[in-house]
Amino acid sequence: MTGVPASAAGGSSGARRAAAGAGAPAPAVSAAPVAPGAAAGHPAVRSADGGAPGAGPGASSGVDQGGAAAAVPGAGETVHGEGDDVDAQSEGKTPRGGKIAAAAVNQASVWNIANLLTMLRLVLVPAFVALMLADGGHDPVWRALAWAAFAVAMITDLFDGHLARTYNLVTDFGKIADPIADKAIMGAALICLSALGDLPWWVTGVILGRELGITLLRFLVIRYGVIPASRGGKLKTLTQGVAVGMYVLALTGWLATLRWWVMAAAVVLTVVTGLDYVKQAIVLRRQGIAERKAALEEKEA
Numbered sequence: 001m002t003g004v005p006a007s008a009a010g011g012s013s014g015a016r017r018a019a020a021g022a023g024a025p026a027p028a029v030s031a032a033p034v035a036p037g038a039a040a041g042h043p044a045v046r047s048a049d050g051g052a053p054g055a056g057p058g059a060s061s062g063v064d065q066g067g068a069a070a071a072v073p074g075a076g077e078t079v080h081g082e083g084d085d086v087d088a089q090s091e092g093k094t095p096r097g098g099k100i101a102a103a104a105v106n107q108a109s110v111w112n113i114a115n116l117l118t119m120l121r122l123v124l125v126p127a128f129v130a131l132m133l134a135d136g137g138h139d140p141v142w143r144a145l146a147w148a149a150f151a152v153a154m155i156t157d158l159f160d161g162h163l164a165r166t167y168n169l170v171t172d173f174g175k176i177a178d179p180i181a182d183k184a185i186m187g188a189a190l191i192c193l194s195a196l197g198d199l200p201w202w203v204t205g206v207i208l209g210r211e212l213g214i215t216l217l218r219f220l221v222i223r224y225g226v227i228p229a230s231r232g233g234k235l236k237t238l239t240q241g242v243a244v245g246m247y248v249l250a251l252t253g254w255l256a257t258l259r260w261w262v263m264a265a266a267v268v269l270t271v272v273t274g275l276d277y278v279k280q281a282i283v284l285r286r287q288g289i290a291e292r293k294a295a296l297e298e299k300e301a
Helices: 011-023 025-034 057-066 082-090 096-111 113-137 140-166 172-195 201-220 231-248 254-300
Strands: none
Touching (some): 096 113, 113 140, 140 172, 172 201, 172 231, 201 254
């Protein structure tokens, strides 16, 4: 038997084993790039002895070092689930978790601190009226309690708008409720004072007429732009609050004289700033009409 090849010594079965051992690496290398696990971003499934699926024991080291790992670099390191988020972001879509968080923020935005202060001011309006008219409306104790409610309402008016703008808490509810709360507390105080005979009705008429008229004017010209709040308007609001607060209290002597002058200043500022708003509205409307006309002519040309 000397000189007979090893494959012949084993007969046909030995030849088959030799052929299987010699041809094992080639199928493993060619099949690795299209392995289902690697194409999906998962590591390829290995046999029990560490080789490629279907490869013999002698082919494991060759496949690991120069076969599938070289053809698909980093295939076994891909983290499952990252591709979904990347695809969603590349297509301009918000991940599902982001949508849920955004919906929660939108639902909770109405209950922010600025809107809560506005709601408090609305609740204080009927409380103020009840305290103001208690026991005939002239008891100093009840009037002092009414002044406290009025003061809290005016102070919250100073903070809710500032908080909303500073911390981006502006909501549609706040845009509607805030001016209503402002007019409600001031109107309730003026009407109560006039009903009790402490303040002339013409003063109440001038102040409330101006406030309602300017509010209506803002809505009429909103298609052309927004009339910004002026410093005079802010000073008017402050003066009105101080004057009405002094009238709510049962003051006598020189303090009663002082509150008359403060109210006179508030009325003057009310009229002057009201006329200024009317002037701004007229100018804004003319500019808006002129711009629309120019745009229409340019379009036709």
